[in-house]
Amino acid sequence: MGSRAIERHTGIGERGPHAPQYDRSVELDLASIRQRLEDEQRRLRDEIEADVEEAPEPMTYGSQAASATQVFDQNRALALRERAARELAQVDAALARLDAGTYGLCRACGKPIDPERLDALPWAEFDLECQRLQRR
Numbered sequence: 001m002g003s004r005a006i007e008r009h010t011g012i013g014e015r016g017p018h019a020p021q022y023d024r025s026v027e028l029d030l031a032s033i034r035q036r037l038e039d040e041q042r043r044l045r046d047e048i049e050a051d052v053e054e055a056p057e058p059m060t061y062g063s064q065a066a067s068a069t070q071v072f073d074q075n076r077a078l079a080l081r082e083r084a085a086r087e088l089a090q091v092d093a094a095l096a097r098l099d100a101g102t103y104g105l106c107r108a109c110g111k112p113i114d115p116e117r118l119d120a121l122p123w124a125e126f127d128l129e130c131q132r133l134q135r136r
Helices: 030-053 064-100 115-120 128-134
Strands: none
C-alpha cells in the first residue's frame, strides 16, 4: 500500500452518492495491524504444529475410566486444533484483505468497521450489524 507507517483508510472503492458515510479523519495504523496479524498467524501455526507433533497415544485397554479420560483428551486436542485452524484461516483472510486494500471494510455491506472493533479483533470481516445478521 505504501511505505508510510500510518495510512489514511477511507474506504477504497467507495464512490458516488450512495457510498457509506463515515469519519474520514479516522486512521488505521496498517503497519501495526499487519504486525499483529502476522504475529497471530505465527502463534497459531506454531500451536497447530505442536499439536500435530504430539500424536495421540495408542489406546490403552485398562479401566473404563482411563479409556474415557484418554478419549476425552484426544477429543479436546482435536477441538483445539480445529479452532486454531479456523482462526488461522480468518487471520490469513485479513492479511489478504490488507494486501487487496479492503481491510477494515465490512465484507457484507462495504461500510467501514469500527476501529475499536478492529483493535479488539483485527481479523473481523463484518461490522457489528452485519455480524449479528450472520449469526441468525
